[in-house]
Amino acid sequence: MKRKIVTTAALLVIASQSTFAEHKGIKLPHMEFPMAKGEGMYATKGMCNMCHSWGYTINQGKQSKAFWRKKVRKMIDVFHAPIKDEDVEVAVTYLFAHYGNGKEE
Amino acid sequence: MQRREFFKTTAILAGSAALTNVDAAEQVEITQPIDNRPVADIAFPQKQPLITHSDRPPLLETPRKVFAHPITPNDLFFVRWHMPLIPTYINPHAFEITIDGLVNNPLRLSIDDLKKRFEAVEITAVMQCGGNSRSAFHPTAGGIQWGVGAMGCAKWKGARLKDILAAAGLKPGAAWLTLDGAEKPVYNQTDDFKRALEIDRITDDMIVAYEMNGEALPYLNGFPVRLILPGIYADSWMKMLRRITVTAKEPHLHFMEHAYRIPDNDCECELPDKLYPKTKPIEKMNVKSLIGFPENGARIRKDTEMIVRGVAFDGGDGIARVDISTDGGATWQEATLDDGKAGRYAFRAFRYAFTPTQMGEIRIMARATNTKGETQPFAHEVKWNRGGYKFNGIDEVRVEVIT
Numbered sequence: 001m002k003r004k005i006v007t008t009a010a011l012l013v014i015a016s017q018s019t020f021a022e023h024k025g026i027k028l029p030h031m032e033f034p035m036a037k038g039e040g041m042y043a044t045k046g047m048c049n050m051c052h053s054w055g056y057t058i059n060q061g062k063q064s065k066a067f068w069r070k071k072v073r074k075m076i077d078v079f080h081a082p083i084k085d086e087d088v089e090v091a092v093t094y095l096f097a098h099y100g101n102g103k104e105e
Numbered sequence: 106m107q108r109r110e111f112f113k114t115t116a117i118l119a120g121s122a123a124l125t126n127v128d129a130a131e132q133v134e135i136t137q138p139i140d141n142r143p144v145a146d147i148a149f150p151q152k153q154p155l156i157t158h159s160d161r162p163p164l165l166e167t168p169r170k171v172f173a174h175p176i177t178p179n180d181l182f183f184v185r186w187h188m189p190l191i192p193t194y195i196n197p198h199a200f201e202i203t204i205d206g207l208v209n210n211p212l213r214l215s216i217d218d219l220k221k222r223f224e225a226v227e228i229t230a231v232m233q234c235g236g237n238s239r240s241a242f243h244p245t246a247g248g249i250q251w252g253v254g255a256m257g258c259a260k261w262k263g264a265r266l267k268d269i270l271a272a273a274g275l276k277p278g279a280a281w282l283t284l285d286g287a288e289k290p291v292y293n294q295t296d297d298f299k300r301a302l303e304i305d306r307i308t309d310d311m312i313v314a315y316e317m318n319g320e321a322l323p324y325l326n327g328f329p330v331r332l333i334l335p336g337i338y339a340d341s342w343m344k345m346l347r348r349i350t351v352t353a354k355e356p357h358l359h360f361m362e363h364a365y366r367i368p369d370n371d372c373e374c375e376l377p378d379k380l381y382p383k384t385k386p387i388e389k390m391n392v393k394s395l396i397g398f399p400e401n402g403a404r405i406r407k408d409t410e411m412i413v414r415g416v417a418f419d420g421g422d423g424i425a426r427v428d429i430s431t432d433g434g435a436t437w438q439e440a441t442l443d444d445g446k447a448g449r450y451a452f453r454a455f456r457y458a459f460t461p462t463q464m465g466e467i468r469i470m471a472r473a474t475n476t477k478g479e480t481q482p483f484a485h486e487v488k489w490n491r492g493g494y495k496f497n498g499i500d501e502v503r504v505e506v507i508t
Contacts, residue, residue, distance in 0.1 A: 025194030026150035026324045031160035051291045052189050055159035061245035071247075078359065080294040101244070 033058065040094030047083050047091050051075075057095075064103040068095040132377065133489040137501055138238040139252045140401050144168060151323040153180045158249050162186035162288075163325055167254035173397030173414040175443060175454040176229075177257030179318050184325040185234055185255065185339070187298040187360070190289040192345060197321075197329045202313070206283075206351035209274030216315055216329050222272070223264035226312050229451035230335035231258045231418045232342060235365050235387040239493035241484060244377050246493025253395055253500070258416070258452035261333045263314035266307055270351070278353040280304050284332060287345035296359040300341040302334075303355075310335045310421075310450065313346060335450035336421030338387050338494075340365040361386070367490050374488030389420035392481055393497040394427055394455070394473035403504040410460045413440070415500070416452035417473035423449040425476045429457040433468035434483065434499070440471070461506040470501045 033055040035041050048057050060071065069092045075081040076088070083091070145157035149165060156166035165184035171177055197216050204212040214222070233256035240250040249255075282302045290297065314322070314333045322328045327344030334342055340360075350356075367373045368381035375381040394417035405411050417424045423445070428437040440457040447453075453473075461467060474480040484498030 028163065028191070028193060029147045029149060029160065031145065031147055031157060033159075053159040053161040055157070056162070056164070056249075059158045059164070059249045060247055061240070061250045063245060063247070067247065078296070078363075079290065080292045082292075 031055070036098035038094060038098055040090045040097075043087065044091045044094045047072075047075075047081070047087060051079070051081060058099055060099075062099055062101040063095075064101055064105055065092060065096040066105045068092050068100070132244070134243040135241050135484050135487040135489065135496075135498060136243065137241060137484050137498070138496065139240040139250060140169065140502075142166070142252055149184070149325060151180060152182075152184070152325065155181065155183070156252065156254065158251075161189050162191060164249055165325070166252060167257055169253055169395070169400050170397055171254070171257075172395045172416050172452075175258060175416055175447065175452040176318065177259060177452075179259070179320055179323050179326065182257040182259065182317075182323070182326055183234070183255050185249075186288055186325075186344070188288040188290045190291060191324075192287045193324070195287070195324075195329055195345070200329050200347070202330065202346055203348045204269060204273040204351070205348070207276045207279040207353060208270075208351050209276060210272070212269070212273050214269070219264045219269075219313060219315055219330065223268045225262055226265055226309075227260060227262045228310055228312060228333065228335060229258065229260045229447040230310075230333055231256060231390070231450060231452055232333075232339045233257075233390060233393075233418075235338040235340055235494045236492065238496035238498075241487070241496045241498060242489055242493040244489075246489075246491055248493055256395075258418070259317045260319070260447075261312060261314040262316035262319075263312035263330070263333065265309060266311045266313060266332070267309060269313060269349075270304070270307070273351070275304070275351060279351045281352045281355050283348075283350040283352065283356045283358070284341060284343040284346065285348040285350070286327070286331075286343045287347050298360055299356075299358050300343060301356050301358055301361050302341055304351075308335075336389060336419075338365070338390055340387070365492070365494070367492065367494050372488050373495065374490055376489065377491070380491055387494050390418070391495055391497045392419040392424070392473050392475045392479050393417070394424075394471045394481065395500050396469060396471050396502050399469065399502055399504045401502045401504075403502070404507050405461060405504050407461055407464055407506050407508055410458055413455075413457040413459055413469060413471070415455055415471050417442075417455055417471070418450075418452050419473070419475040419479070421449050422479070423476045424453040425474050425478075427453075427455040427471055427473045429455075429459070430470040430472070431459055431461070431467055433501075434470050437472065464506050464508065466503055466505055468501055468503050470499050472499045 158164035237255035366384035369383040369385040396415040440455040443454040
């Protein structure tokens, strides 16, 4: 009888510990995605990284100037990123210079 | 409002110019997707290191070799989120799903309620991002440049969506569901990632899953519950599902109206300078197969048996056969399929034993055909679309035969 109680108590402790483990949640790691060095790099990094990783940006592949302009505009118009109108071309110029396909359109 | 009108006008103008010459595809090239990207040196929570496209939000791709097997382990399963703020702590005892809108009894269901009040259903189903293999499209289609691994197949367990809706009691006229998960944008004004599902299209196979391969779902795959829509691309398989709202009218949602859409024409195709004005949701998956072994660049000894392994699937009609070519598509031999007991929505494993007798590079290809006779085109025959969706070109790996 006594042994049974001890075993039950031990099981309860184990059970509560495993439940506790499930409740810890997760911690997401930070990863640095290297940026091409050039004019506008830090400004562009600031604008993009307010919301998302640089990896998310460069995974669009090499694109036209019009594509990058449309993307930056979308971040402002659709996703409400607080990017100033006068800063748009800074990002577009940097993105096209280093992640462009050479085409304007 | 002004914006929407502007888009409408643009679409109509484009419509009159488009579609005169969809076959003139000189400027377009479809290749094999980017392959053999290395996995990251950092593992995300509850995951092995995967091909990491972004850390915020996490975008993780499964390496090719995992597809030598028909079940994708939870720690190797791909990850795709839309919004940068993902809950990193959820108390499964406090978590609730709200069912509201056009229902007689609005519900708040805990995970325990889901398990106890509803019949538990198990279904093995492929989950694939509509943009899987997008890096095959040239000119580059906008979006994550996935290689082959934005897909996986798991055994899901949960409660039928139909049963949950029945418990809530649909009111007359109920026709649409708005699905909302717990991910959040950085700015409050930004549209939440929500999806819509037409009630008429709900089948018995669609479940709200609380288990994945016999375990709780990993956080990054939607812990504690996600929607499972077998046969349909993953864009509406809402993760961390917390609210289902029933309406009579189709809801207007940014991510329904501007994302995961393809040209609404027979070829589902267009040209970069002649975009087709009318689009439709990607929805049902097309027939596809992938070689898990060997991988590109593998070296194999001459006169030594190797077993080509991989998986095939479609939108639920079922795979009828897989053919393998070891000469770059000139001749084909039928592979052996598994028993198919995992069901018509699961990966169907195939194997093909092969002994190379000549040295040098060989090109191994896999081509699946489903029960309706639908099959895969060569990659170069796949048609372009601006979103880079639904790539299902015949898979190819190049291996080197050595002495």
